[in-house]
Amino acid sequence: MNDEQRQIRVEITPEKAVELLRRLATEDEFRSRFETDTRGLLREYAIEVPADLMPADVHAPPQGMLLEALAALGQDVRAEAPFTPLAAEKVPFGPAPFAPFSFAYYFVFIALHRAEQS
Amino acid sequence: MPSVRRSPWVFFYRHDGTFVDVPRLLEGNVELTPLRRTLAISILKGEEYVVSADELALLFAIPSDTWISSDEVATGSSATLERLARRGLVVTDDADEELTELRRRDQRLTDDQWHPYAALYHFLTRWRDVDVEQLPAWAGETGTSTRLLNEADVAELVRRLGTPPRPFADVAGPHYELPLTRRRGRLYETLARRKTSRAFDARVPVTGDELGTVLYYTFGCRGIAEVFGGLVAVKKTSPSGGALHPVEAYPLIANVEGIAPGLYHYDVESHALRLVETLSRNSARRLARHLTAGQSYFGAAHVLVVLAARFPRSFWKYRRHQRAYAVLLMDAGHLSQTFSLVCTELGLGAFVTAAVNGANAEERLGLDPTREGVLAIVGCGRASAERSELEPEFAPFAPRRADS
Numbered sequence: 235m236n237d238e239q240r241q242i243r244v245e246i247t248p249e250k251a252v253e254l255l256r257r258l259a260t261e262d263e264f265r266s267r268f269e270t271d272t273r274g275l276l277r278e279y280a281i282e283v284p285a286d287l288m289p290a291d292v293h294a295p296p297q298g299m300l301l302e303a304l305a306a307l308g309q310d311v312r313a314e315a316p317f318t319p320l321a322a323e324k325v326p327f328g329p330a331p332f333a334p335f336s337f338a339y340y341f342v343f344i345a346l347h348r349a350e351q352s
Numbered sequence: 353m354p355s356v357r358r359s360p361w362v363f364f365y366r367h368d369g370t371f372v373d374v375p376r377l378l379e380g381n382v383e384l385t386p387l388r389r390t391l392a393i394s395i396l397k398g399e400e401y402v403v404s405a406d407e408l409a410l411l412f413a414i415p416s417d418t419w420i421s422s423d424e425v426a427t428g429s430s431a432t433l434e435r436l437a438r439r440g441l442v443v444t445d446d447a448d449e450e451l452t453e454l455r456r457r458d459q460r461l462t463d464d465q466w467h468p469y470a471a472l473y474h475f476l477t478r479w480r481d482v483d484v485e486q487l488p489a490w491a492g493e494t495g496t497s498t499r500l501l502n503e504a505d506v507a508e509l510v511r512r513l514g515t516p517p518r519p520f521a522d523v524a525g526p527h528y529e530l531p532l533t534r535r536r537g538r539l540y541e542t543l544a545r546r547k548t549s550r551a552f553d554a555r556v557p558v559t560g561d562e563l564g565t566v567l568y569y570t571f572g573c574r575g576i577a578e579v580f581g582g583l584v585a586v587k588k589t590s591p592s593g594g595a596l597h598p599v600e601a602y603p604l605i606a607n608v609e610g611i612a613p614g615l616y617h618y619d620v621e622s623h624a625l626r627l628v629e630t631l632s633r634n635s636a637r638r639l640a641r642h643l644t645a646g647q648s649y650f651g652a653a654h655v656l657v658v659l660a661a662r663f664p665r666s667f668w669k670y671r672r673h674q675r676a677y678a679v680l681l682m683d684a685g686h687l688s689q690t691f692s693l694v695c696t697e698l699g700l701g702a703f704v705t706a707a708v709n710g711a712n713a714e715e716r717l718g719l720d721p722t723r724e725g726v727l728a729i730v731g732c733g734r735a736s737a738e739r740s741e742l743e744p745e746f747a748p749f750a751p752r753r754a755d756s
Contacts (some may be wrong), residue, residue, distance in 0.1 A: 242374050245402035246389060251371050272378065280402065281374060293380035303372060303382045305512060 259300035470677030483646030548741035549701025590686035593679035598665035654733030701735030726745030
């Protein structure tokens with residue numbers, strides 16, 4: 235086997251690089267496959283690792299490290315949402331102090347509005 | 353050996369980026385390392401590929417405006433040439449099915465007068481099989497595994513990303529306060545009630561009359577005018593560039609009284625539905641969820657309407673025009689607002705989303721993606737009395753006045 239064949243070839247595109255790290259960070263099944271079918275999985279992402287360069291045991295990195303790497307690449311997984319408000323369930327929208335009293339605030343607004351019109 | 357030419361529908365860029373060190377990754381560690389590569393963006397495939405210096409030299413040796421024999425360039429590199437052809441970077445006259453399809457797309461984009469930057473944007477941002485609910489399954493320090501964030505997560509995000517931009521722009525200059533007249537009437541009330549609905553009540557179907565009203569008042573033709581030589585302008589309730597109205601409506605019906613669940617085309621000329629595919633109610637819901645990229649709350653709507661632009665309708669007039677594609681997106685936006693207002697007036701909940709699996713929708717509808725492409729999906733249904741957890745609780749807002 236010559237030197238060229240023994241090199242790790244990395245032809246992953248920027249978008250696929252983010253996808254690979256994101257899935258490693260967030261999908262348990264994907265992490266398991268990374269550990270059991272490493273070469274096959276990496277090949278799907280255009281990364282060729284010669285068999286003799288493979289370590290005996292492969293362990294998926296800790297999720298926190300991967301998320302930090304993603305953040306360093308400008309991809310913060312937590313900020314992503316399909317064009318929906320970030321945190322509607324637990325974080326009140328609007329000025330936080332008013333949110334629990336928004337109904338009362340509404341009636342005050344209506345009263346002020348009517349006074350303005352009269 | 354077949355004849356070849358480089359596809360003109362290819363862009364190249366040099367990417368100086370960062371990736372993890374692969375040997376360290378295999379050891380279970382994450383270490384970032386520089387990764388510099390040249391990428392070829394194939395519009396025909398909607399993909400980008402890393403290309404080596406040798407591949408790049410071969411690509412540049414092949415002209416895009418003239419067919420040449422592959423013998424002239426591929427001495428000892430026929431495998432490389434075939435790889436480039438299957439990536440849509442080179443087109444060939446080979447009879448192979450995949451290569452024939454790529455050659456057809458190449459010719460179609462040229463014949464239909466696509467602007468190269470519009471094609472680049474459209475075909476490289478199309479989604480296929482994306483499921484947004486799978487993407488950010490966060491399992492961070494807080495132990496939550498949901499993409500809904502709690503207060504600590506938001507604080508952490510602000511620490512990482514910086515303070516979010518203010519909701520209102522600050523523009524310096526003299527300040528002229530405007531009269532604020534509170535208008536009454538159906539239009540103003542409907543505008544005030546408009547909102548995005550993400551919770552639907554499956555127990556009560558939408559009626560056929562309601563669906564007909566929504567489709568007619570959003571997509572129906574209100575007037576036609578033959579401008580010249582067979583070019584017919586169309587008047588609808590929304591504006592459209594050149595009065596061309598190239599956006600077609602494809603209702604995906606899950607729960608409408610008197611209309612079988614299925615995928616349809618709204619025939620504007622006869623105000624009728626033409627069946628594309630019959631579905632069961634459950635399979636219609638599954639398809640709705642899939643086409644809206646896993647947004648289960650939209651998948652539960654009674655009706656979705658896939659908005660797809662007939663590109664030649666626009667590009668016949670706006671030939672290789674730099675702004676034509678932007679106008680198509682605007683057309684879809686206008687239609688979505690009209691759709692939303694008509695639904696609001698009828699007491700139906702409505703939404704629009706651009707997070708859609710357009711490639712899947714086009715395949716399901718049997719569209720040729722070079723000629724007709726999905727831009728967005730709108731939907732409506734009987735709104736549930738319960739508020740969606742994704743719906744913010746908006747506090748009333750009044751403009752700040754100088755004397756307040």
